[in-house]
Amino acid sequence: MPEIELPWVFTEPLDRAEIGYMVVGAFATMAFGVYRTTTDLDLVISLTPGDVRKFESTFPEADYYRPPRETLIEESRRTARGHFNLVHQATQERADCYLAGTDPLQHWGLKNRRAIELRGRRVWVAPPELVILKKLEFYREGESMKHVRDIRSVLEIVQIDRVMLEQQIERLGLREQWLACQPPGH
Numbered sequence: 001m002p003e004i005e006l007p008w009v010f011t012e013p014l015d016r017a018e019i020g021y022m023v024v025g026a027f028a029t030m031a032f033g034v035y036r037t038t039t040d041l042d043l044v045i046s047l048t049p050g051d052v053r054k055f056e057s058t059f060p061e062a063d064y065y066r067p068p069r070e071t072l073i074e075e076s077r078r079t080a081r082g083h084f085n086l087v088h089q090a091t092q093e094r095a096d097c098y099l100a101g102t103d104p105l106q107h108w109g110l111k112n113r114r115a116i117e118l119r120g121r122r123v124w125v126a127p128p129e130l131v132i133l134k135k136l137e138f139y140r141e142g143e144s145m146k147h148v149r150d151i152r153s154v155l156e157i158v159q160i161d162r163v164m165l166e167q168q169i170e171r172l173g174l175r176e177q178w179l180a181c182q183p184p185g186h
Contacts, residue, residue, distance in 0.1 A: 014058065029131060031123070105133065
């Protein structure tokens with residue numbers, strides 16, 4: 001399966017089941033026009049313990065590896081950083097699923113996600129401001145320069161709400177990382 005087919009084995013079932021999601025990470029930067037390679041898909045999903053059975057029927061064990069119900073329930077109860085993986089059995093494509101929990105920024109992202117059309121198919125992508133903020137957090141945690149490159153590229157290509165971005169950078173204590181992501185001589 002070509003890389004460009006990666007999202008649909010996960011996003012189309014979520015759309016059919018009307019489970020809220022948004023693509024984040026490297027694939028989101030690609031959706032905004034930044035060339036980047038990736039081997040998996042990062043998703044933020046709106047999932048509560050009451051949604052777990054629906055989620056299980058959306059991703060049946062015959063077609064997908066998914067964690068056991070107890071794990072899905074436990075992760076969906078987390079207020080922050082709930083996480084699990086999905087693997088499409090036929091293609092071995094993988095999705096890292098992060099749960100929105102009670103994070104107001106993730107909920108803002110889900111409310112303001114963007115429908116992007118790729119090859120005649122729709123996929124919901126996180127707003128660029130959220131992609132930048134999350135990449136700033138990941139840069140703070142691991143100092144990987146790939147996040148700096150991604151942020152700089154998104155800033156060159158996409159119109160962003162700079163006021164909102166600046167407010168969240170201050171709130172999240174990301175000023176040092178933000179300054180490191182500015183183009184040289186800026």
